[in-house]
Amino acid sequence: MTTQTRRSSGLVLESPFIWRARRPNSRHRLICFPHAGGGASAFADWVHALPAEIEVVAVQLPGRQNRILEDPATEVGPLVRDVTQALLPLLNGSFSFFGHSCGALLGYEVAQLLHAQGGPRPDRLFLSAQPSPAAAALRPKIHNLSEEEFRAEVMRLGGFDEEVALDEDAMDALIPTVLADFALWEQHAMTQGPLIDSPITAMVGESDVRAPLETIEGWGDHTDAGFEMRVYPGGHFYLFDAGTDAQVFEFLSQTLLAP
Numbered sequence: 001m002t003t004q005t006r007r008s009s010g011l012v013l014e015s016p017f018i019w020r021a022r023r024p025n026s027r028h029r030l031i032c033f034p035h036a037g038g039g040a041s042a043f044a045d046w047v048h049a050l051p052a053e054i055e056v057v058a059v060q061l062p063g064r065q066n067r068i069l070e071d072p073a074t075e076v077g078p079l080v081r082d083v084t085q086a087l088l089p090l091l092n093g094s095f096s097f098f099g100h101s102c103g104a105l106l107g108y109e110v111a112q113l114l115h116a117q118g119g120p121r122p123d124r125l126f127l128s129a130q131p132s133p134a135a136a137a138l139r140p141k142i143h144n145l146s147e148e149e150f151r152a153e154v155m156r157l158g159g160f161d162e163e164v165a166l167d168e169d170a171m172d173a174l175i176p177t178v179l180a181d182f183a184l185w186e187q188h189a190m191t192q193g194p195l196i197d198s199p200i201t202a203m204v205g206e207s208d209v210r211a212p213l214e215t216i217e218g219w220g221d222h223t224d225a226g227f228e229m230r231v232y233p234g235g236h237f238y239l240f241d242a243g244t245d246a247q248v249f250e251f252l253s254q255t256l257l258a259p
Contacts (some may be wrong), residue, residue: 010047011040011058013066017086019058021047026055028123028256029095031087033103033110034058035129035159035237036185037178039065042100049249053257057090059083059106063177072180076188080109091120096256100239101210102185104130108196108222115196124255125196125223128203129211129236132218133190139215143183147175154178157210159237192222199226201255203248205238206231 010021019040030050032043040058047056061079063072073079083106091114099107104127111122131139142153154175202219204211213231220227230251234241239248 011044011056013060015086016062016067017060017083018090019060020090021056023052023055025052027053027094029055029057029090029093030252030256031057031090031095031097031107031122032059033097033099033107034061035101035103036181037064037174038100038103038159041065045245046249049245051253051257054253057087059087059103063180072177073184074180076109076184079184080106080113084110084113088119094123095120096124096126097122098126098128098252099130100128101130101236102181104128105133105136105185105188105190109190111196111198112193115194121196122198125198125200126203126252127200127219128239129205129208130202131211131215132202132221133192134218134221135215137190139210141186143179143186150179150182151175157236159240195222195224197223197225199223199228202227202229203239204229204231205234205236205244207234208236208238210236 011019012021014020032046034040034042040060043056043058050056060067061073062070087110097107097111099105107125108127111125114121130136142150145153151171160171160174200219200223202216204213204216206213216229232238232244232247234244238244
């Protein structure tokens with residue numbers, strides 16, 4: 001994505017890890033963590049879909065889009081520390097985290113590190129399309145499938161624009177980064193740390209094969225500040241479906257801007 005495109009979408013590159021749509025008069029900052037293989041631009045439309053009182057920040061990870069020449073992360077610990085350090089200047093005032101799929105795990109780990117360091121805490125964690133750590137540990141691993149089988153599993157989840165999905169060259173370029181993200185998180189043993197003091201809202205599509213409804217409620221065991229689960233029509237990428245996306249935006253807006 002070119003700089004001109006990023007500016008027209010509202011998201012502007014501010015540092016290697018940060019794309020931001022500056023809203024000087026905003027009341028709340030929503031920091032978004034993308035799914036496996038996804039880039040910061042996954043949240044470009046959110047800038048205009050959410051009210052002006054909400055400033056959107058999207059985390060950009062190595063190995064995609066403007067960071068395509070960098071190697072994807074291979075260890076969770078250093079990645080979490082780097083992302084946390086990059087975000088610190090933005091963690092003032094009222095802010096929340098939204099993470100989708102693998103991005104939910106990254107957002108949670110960043111919140112855990114902030115908690116451990118006595119740093120600022122998110123007003124709320126929105127963890128989307130991701131089983132709780134205990135449930136995820138029991139889920140079949142797909143990063144060690146054959147290349148053909150892995151691609152079939154990823155395609156079954158959706159999330160690719162039709163034009164991209166039909167372009168063999170584009171998919172050949174994208175799949176290695178998706179695979180690297182799955183390998184990163186499927187090989188990471190998440191430990192039960194101290195309960196975080198931010199409420200958790202777990203969000204999921206009712207027909208998500210990667211995050212069945214019964215695997216979601218365990219997130220409530222990771223916070224002492226309140227938990228709720230919200231179920232939407234659709235599958236793993238429910239939040240990008242026409243119609244459902246409007247429901248997601250309405251919920252986020254009402255929650256983040258509540259008196």
